[in-house]
Amino acid sequence: MVGERIRAGLADYRTLAAAKLRSDWQYRAGFVAMFASTVLVTAMDFAGIAVVFTKTPELGGWTFRDVAFLYGVAGVSFGLADFLVGSVEQISPRVRTGVFDMLLIRPVNALVNLTASEFTFRRVGKVAQALVVLVVATAVADIEWTLGRILMLPLTIVSGTVIACATWVITASIAFFTVETQEIANTFTYGGDLATSYPLHIFESWLRVLVTYIVPLVFVSYLPALYILDLETPLALPSWLRFASPLAAVAMVVVARAVWRAGLRHYRSTGS
Amino acid sequence: MAIARRAFRRFSAYRGATFAGVVTNTMFGFVYAAVFVAAHAVAGDIGGFDAVDTATYVFGAQAFLAMTGAHGDREIAERIRTGEIASDLYRPVDFQLWWLSHDMGKAAYQAIFRGIPPFVVGAIVLDLRIPTSPGTWLAFLLAAGLGVVLAFGVRFPANLAAFWMLDARGVVALTALAQVFLAGHIVPLYFMPDGLERVVRLLPFAGITALPVETLLGAHRGLDLAGVYALQLGWIVVLLAAGRSLLTAAQHKLVVHGG
Numbered sequence: 001m002v003g004e005r006i007r008a009g010l011a012d013y014r015t016l017a018a019a020k021l022r023s024d025w026q027y028r029a030g031f032v033a034m035f036a037s038t039v040l041v042t043a044m045d046f047a048g049i050a051v052v053f054t055k056t057p058e059l060g061g062w063t064f065r066d067v068a069f070l071y072g073v074a075g076v077s078f079g080l081a082d083f084l085v086g087s088v089e090q091i092s093p094r095v096r097t098g099v100f101d102m103l104l105i106r107p108v109n110a111l112v113n114l115t116a117s118e119f120t121f122r123r124v125g126k127v128a129q130a131l132v133v134l135v136v137a138t139a140v141a142d143i144e145w146t147l148g149r150i151l152m153l154p155l156t157i158v159s160g161t162v163i164a165c166a167t168w169v170i171t172a173s174i175a176f177f178t179v180e181t182q183e184i185a186n187t188f189t190y191g192g193d194l195a196t197s198y199p200l201h202i203f204e205s206w207l208r209v210l211v212t213y214i215v216p217l218v219f220v221s222y223l224p225a226l227y228i229l230d231l232e233t234p235l236a237l238p239s240w241l242r243f244a245s246p247l248a249a250v251a252m253v254v255v256a257r258a259v260w261r262a263g264l265r266h267y268r269s270t271g272s
Numbered sequence: 273m274a275i276a277r278r279a280f281r282r283f284s285a286y287r288g289a290t291f292a293g294v295v296t297n298t299m300f301g302f303v304y305a306a307v308f309v310a311a312h313a314v315a316g317d318i319g320g321f322d323a324v325d326t327a328t329y330v331f332g333a334q335a336f337l338a339m340t341g342a343h344g345d346r347e348i349a350e351r352i353r354t355g356e357i358a359s360d361l362y363r364p365v366d367f368q369l370w371w372l373s374h375d376m377g378k379a380a381y382q383a384i385f386r387g388i389p390p391f392v393v394g395a396i397v398l399d400l401r402i403p404t405s406p407g408t409w410l411a412f413l414l415a416a417g418l419g420v421v422l423a424f425g426v427r428f429p430a431n432l433a434a435f436w437m438l439d440a441r442g443v444v445a446l447t448a449l450a451q452v453f454l455a456g457h458i459v460p461l462y463f464m465p466d467g468l469e470r471v472v473r474l475l476p477f478a479g480i481t482a483l484p485v486e487t488l489l490g491a492h493r494g495l496d497l498a499g500v501y502a503l504q505l506g507w508i509v510v511l512l513a514a515g516r517s518l519l520t521a522a523q524h525k526l527v528v529h530g531g
Contacts, residue, residue, distance in 0.1 A: 033442020040449050048458035054465050055318050056311040183292030191299045198303070202310040204397075207302055 012108045016116035024121060031122070038125035042079070046071060046133055049197070060202040066229055068137035071197040074221040075130025077160030078193035083127055085111075085165045087118030088172040089185060095175045098270035111169070111260060141229060149228050152243075156228070159245035160220035166252035167192060167215055169260055176263030188215055196221045201234050208235070219248035275370060279377030290385050293338060298390040301334040305398060308460070319462030319469075325489050328401045329460050331394035332485035335387035336416075339379045340423035340480050342457060344448030348431035349440040361523065368516055372424055379420040401489060408490050411497055415484035418504040423480045425511030426451060432515065435522035456482030476507035 024031055049071060053064040062070075091114060094100040103110040143149065171185035195203070195211055200222040203211075211217040219241075226233055227242040305327040312323035321329070337343065348371060351357045361367055394400055403409060430447040434440035452458060454477035461469050461482045472478055483500045486492055492500050 027439045029437065030439030030442055033439075034445065037442060037445040037449055040446070044449065044453050044458060047453070051459045051463050051465070052307065052311050055463055056315040058314055059307065059310045183289055184295050186292070187296045187299045191296065191303065194300065195303050198307055203306045204302070207306070 009109050009112045013112050013116040016108075016113065017119035020117060020119040021121050035122040035125050038122045039129050042075065042126045042129045045194070045197070046075075046129070060199045061234075062199045062231065065137060065141045066225070066231065067198065068133055069141055069229060070199065070221050070225050072130055072134025072137050073156060073160060073225060074193055074196035076127055076134055076157055077220050078164045078189070078196070079123065079126035079130050080157075080161040081164030081168055082189070083120075083123040084161075085115045085168050086123060086189075087115045087120060088168050090114060090118045091172050092175040092183075095267065096270070100267065101269050104264075104267075110264065143229060152224060152228055156221075156224040156245055159224075159249040162249040163216065163220050163245075163252050164189070164192070166249075166256035167217070169256040170252075173256075173259045173263040176266050188217075192217045192220075216248045216252065219245040273373065275365075275373040276377030276380065279374045280381045282378075293386050294389045297334040297337060297386065298393050301331045301390055301394050302397070304334075305330040305394070308463070311463075319460075320491070321460070321462055321489070324399055324401050325491075326460060327394070327398050328489060329456075329485055331391045331398075331400060332488055333455075333457050333460075333481055334394075335383070335391045336419070336455075336481040336485065337457060338382040338386035339416075340420060340451070340455070341375070341379075341427055342423075342448060342452050342455065342481075344444045345375075345427055346431065346441065346444050348428070349434035349444055352431070352434035353438070353440070361526075368428065368512070368519060371428065372421070375424045375427075376420065379423075383416075403488060403490055405490075408488065411492070412484060412488040415487045415492075415500060415504065418501065418508065419480045419484045421508050422476055422504055422511070423451070425508050425515065426476060426480070428515040429511070429518050432518045432522055435526065451477050451480065454478065455480040456485070474503070476511060479504040479507055 046068075049067060050064070052059065053067070057063070059067055088111070091100065094103070094114075100110075103113050106113055138153070167188055168185070171188050174185060192211065192215065195207070196217050200208055200211070200218055208218075223237070223242050224245050225231070308326045308330060309323045312318065312326060316322075318326070348357075351360060360370070363370065391400075395402060403412070426447060427444075430444050431440065433443040437443065454472055454475055456478070461472055461478060464472060473482075479500070483492065483504070487497065487500060
């Protein structure tokens, strides 16, 4: 029953996203320029990291290769999440204007409808760029490959993507309760992407608490990277946490589902 | 001036977006500051700047983001696309000056409500270097004002591309992108490799954010400061002239559909 609903949701997502892609593709020059600018924006973030490493051999004890790996994992996870559900941010203007009503009367899940109909293909540029960094970083990193580490890498990407998707949905759901400050979501989504690209221990303690306990972004890249790259952390963290990313992903999905549903129940459309 | 005042008031209406922007700028400031401070912890002084300078630089640069429209302001391009530009063009004021005044008003709003708050939060939480000499503040304010005009100088021709292309979003986005990196929002220019830094310092983008913020740190004095102003003014003249000739060319080919 649940499987059936998920399958129907995915089919709807595919149909709507394909339609949006066809429509975007009508403005070819604009499409190509926007795609190029997406790749460049993300490449620029990485160029920033590379520039910092021209002045220092390491950052918090991690080498360029280590940080590049971290960047790759975080970038692929957040990039995939942005690609798949990033358009959920579009909810804010819809709730404000009441257009959200239209999503509720259609025979398609509102979340699927919203994310798929605003599907933005160029966001795949971010995934592509981060994937290139990840592949190169993994190839040149000094990793002692064991079966555990080989399995851990794809598991980390999947968990990280799920955590990032849930973060997008949770922060976008704020729009149901207050339409004023929805852009704060970007602090956790794009800000989360930036923060998880660096070793957690270089941050001040309050920032670490924020991305560990408030939003568990630390599971996206830092903790699994400690295991895969076999690095020490100066932080007092139990070692089993390095393997706990899938658990964190499941927990985030449960929270996201609850918040989204609470939001839907709270939605009263708009007056006048 | 009246136009600038109205633009200021117009943007005052978006309080929620402003607050959210402040939170985002502040968070990004803390992340970038931590990264660069970690680099200073290993490398010591970089380009004559220490960790406190760089943390101050980061929050200064974050403060400049909204003020200099570094995320790609497409307002003019949008009006060209929709045809609303026609009503702008037959106003009895100069089109370029009208938009410059509008941008100055907007920048004043952004400076006060988007720029200062993250910097204040940064200064409370971290140890930042805030100049005590009024001379440094004056030098900074002049450089910052010129930076805002320079940002308009870069943005204006990019927006005019909409006269020739149906969708100018790509051009504006690429220009904004160049600005974010080359004006020193991702990394301070003094973190760049020497050869690259020397070239980047001659480009107009450097005058938008990096040079004014470095002036706040007291890095440019005397003849050096005069060089900063000369670079800013020189590019302002070139870019405003380029924008004007593009505009003239566009007006010759413009046909507005109406009825």
